[in-house]
Amino acid sequence: MDNERPSPSTESPRLVRRKTLLRTALAAGAAVPVALIGGPALARTLSSTGAAAPLTPACDxxxxxxxxxxxxxxxxxHSPQRTDLLEPGMPGTRLTVSGYVFGGACLPVSGALLDFWQADDNGDYDNTGFRLRGHQYTDSRGAFTLTTIVPGLYPGRTRHLHVKVQAPGRPVLTTQLYFPNEPRNNTDMLFDARLLMNVRNGNGGREAAFDFVLDVPQDPGPSPTGPPPSGSAWATGTAYRAGDRVTHAGRAYVCLQAHTAQPGWEPPTAPALWRAV
Known part of the structure; x- marks a missing residue:
């Protein structure tokens, strides 16, 4: 067993509440835009006590x-650089973990290092090789994706993934990620509900999401511009209100809820925010 022991907001109007956008998209049954999938990681399922689990920190x-x-x-x-930890014949339930790495101003951190390691389906760690170990870097959007298996259980611990996250030239964050609705969450001394991933069944396995917020100073930049004239072209950094109309790629759209436009939230890819007219 690990023999591990526990270690001893005001929202800015410049930033979009990704939590609100995710909930709106899910409630409407719409496809969630890629730019929203990772943040914040919400524990939408109930805990083993039946009470709603606390949310992981929103990136505000x-x-x-x-x-x-x-x-x-x-x-x-010195783990190998790879995003896929699966090996031929490896037992276990397939797990895909995706999300973003943000800094202090909720801006994405590109080139951030993420080093993952975990137990196998039997609850064992590979201490001689690098099975179920690997590192990767966030892309230009601050996004990452890991393909692995659901870790097994072993005495004293609930299911968890280990990870180290480091922005370029900054200190390393070492932490662990947890699964909602695990009975051992209530008895594991290390378990922290703020580190719960958002987990669901899908694509022949399980899909999880979590966003990391690092203590990295960032300049949030200037405040967004005011509402544009109706029918003007969609533009990043613009504050849109419900009912505003824009054009994008030759089509007209109406805004469904107020937000500030960001790269990746273009009308065709953000059905929670825009409807073609």
Whole structure:
């Protein structure tokens, strides 16, 4: 077993509440835009007690960084660079974890290092090789995706993934990610509900999402411009209100809810925000 022990907002009007957008998209049955999938990671399922689990920290200006947790005895440096930890014949339930890495102003951190390691389906760690170990870097949008299996259980611990996250030239965040509705969440001394992933069944396995917020100073930039003239072209940094009309790629759209436009939230890819007219 790990023999691990526990380590001893005001919302800015410049930033979009991704939580609100995600809930709107889900409630409407619409496809969630790619730019919204990772944030914030919400524990939408109930805990084993039947009460709603606390939400992981939303990425809003001034929000606290993702909580740290201790490394444990099974970390190994020099893991291979890869996003897929699956191997032929590997037992276990397929798991895809995706999300974003943000800084202190809720701006994405590109080139951030994420180093993952975990137990296999039997609850064992590979201490001689690099099975179920690997590192990767966030892309230009601050996004990452990991393909692996659901970790097994072993004495003293609930299901969890280990991860180290580091923005370029900044200190390393070491923490662990957890699964909602696990009975052992109530007895694991390390379990922290703020580190719950949003997990659902899908694509022949399970899909999870989590956003990391690092203690990285960022300049949020200037406030967005005011509402544009009706029918003007969609543009990033613009504050749109419900009912505003824009054009994009030769089509007209109406805004469904107020937000500030960001790259990746173009009308065709954001059905929670825009409807073609």
């Amino acid at each position: 200006d001034g929000d606290d960084p993702t909580p740290e947790q201790m490394e444990g005895p099974y970390f190994k440096p």
